[in-house]
Amino acid sequence: MARQIGLSISGINIVTHPHSPERYVDLFKSLYSLKLSRSIRTTQRIMLGELSRIDDSDLTEGIFGRIYKFDQIDPNMPWFNVETNEVATDEELAAISIPESLKPNFTTFDFVFYPKTHKFFFTSSHKGKHLSAGVVKRLFEYLIEHPAIRENFGKVEITIIPDQTQLENIFNIYNLRKLEIDVVLPNPDDNEEDEREIFSRLERQNARRIKQVIVAEPRESIEPDEETKKLARVAASNGKVIGTGYTQTGEKIEESTTKTPWSNQITYDPDTEIPALVLIQNTRP
Secondary structure, three states: OOOOEEEEEEEEEEEEOOOOHHHHHHHHHHHHHOOOEEEOOOOEEEEEEEEEEOOOOOHHHOEEEEEEEEEOOOOOOOOEEOOOOEEOOHHHHHOOOOOOOOOOOOEEEEEEEEOOOOEEEEEEEEOOEEOOHHHHHHHHHHHHOOHHHHHHHOOEEEEEOEOOHHHHHHHOOOEEEEEEEEEEOOOOOOOOHHHHHHHHHHHHOOOOEEEEEEEOOOOOOOOOOHHHHHHHHHHHHOEEEEEEEEOOOOOEEEEEOOOOEOOEEEEEOOOOOOHHHHHHHOOOO
């Protein structure tokens, strides 16, 4: 039997208004053209490194690319000589010549973005390399704050695609004392009926966001009705839901849709399959 290799996929939801697949293509091309990197640790940085069509079809059918991760050397920090066990001397430093454009410890992570569903999926774990959804979210939050992006696209919302079981964990809190629902304007052309309904509700009121806080009566537990659950389902992928309460033994507990990102674990045959195609095949709408 052929040796199987594991691969994990995570994702984020990107929402802007007005909406259209073409506008999302323009947004993504603009983000890429910035050529900016975001610090994720003391020396590590990530950036959008490559962009291309998924296949011969139009870019609105899907954009493939790679996230680059590398180390940024701080030239003002001291160097260390492991042979002498001492800080490097000025003479030793003078012998070092590394162009600013070269970055060490370079790794890549495949991604695919579908403009029609505004979903961004990426390889979060593969062959010992790891990249969290939180880190990718911070990259996009950094890029969308660039003046050129804000001027041309306005407010762009970034939400980590959550593990769908996390919403049930919130509803199943034994003594649910507080329920916070924060939902931003979803796209009306999404396939989910709940999202289309919430979009219409917000649009009728010239509103962009709903923040709803439900607090239980003393010594009672919140029992969400269908309307509340519907709003929470939309917020899970277009905002966030937080539940606070107590366990059956009286311990305080808080659950959030941002706590556990969605992840899809896949195995593939490296002799017959390419990781990039595995990502596309398991995410394409």
